[in-house]
Amino acid sequence: MTTQIRVLLVDDQPAIRQGLRLRLTTEPDMMIVGEAGDGEEALELAALVSPDVIVLDISMPGMDGFEAARRLSAAGHAVIVMLSLHDDPASRARALAAGATVFVAKHEADALLVDAIRQVAAGAGGRDQLTNGGP
Numbered sequence: 458m459t460t461q462i463r464v465l466l467v468d469d470q471p472a473i474r475q476g477l478r479l480r481l482t483t484e485p486d487m488m489i490v491g492e493a494g495d496g497e498e499a500l501e502l503a504a505l506v507s508p509d510v511i512v513l514d515i516s517m518p519g520m521d522g523f524e525a526a527r528r529l530s531a532a533g534h535a536v537i538v539m540l541s542l543h544d545d546p547a548s549r550a551r552a553l554a555a556g557a558t559v560f561v562a563k564h565e566a567d568a569l570l571v572d573a574i575r576q577v578a579a580g581a582g583g584r585d586q587l588t589n590g591g592p
Contacts, residue, residue: 461488462578465508465535467499467525469517473563477512477540477570484571496520496528503534509578512570513557515541515548523555530556536577540566 464487466474474492481487490506493499495517503511511529515522526537539552544562552560558577561569 463490463509465491465511467493468514469494496525499525508535510574511535511537512540513537515543523551526555526557538573
């Protein structure tokens, strides 16, 4: 049996988390191990559930995704796939500088997110490799 990729979803919008959960649970090699609505909750959950990959939104109340990525990276909590509506060079560059391994725009998520998760979990993601355009 294949080892499952343990994924933590972090987005302040419950409907987005639900959609991501429904999509990712159809993949036999992925398991959602937790969901958080903000950066603080993401830090707490990451320490508890030990995810392999954290799918992290940028815009959240309180601690935003950039700060959460910095802290999660510094603590050695998994690799980060930044997923955001903010699809511009500055946001991409800030996400990667904050510790994200790859940036996926939400409008690209259907086509790229599953592959991004698999590649970063396998250590083959490369900085910004899966996105259309880079910083």
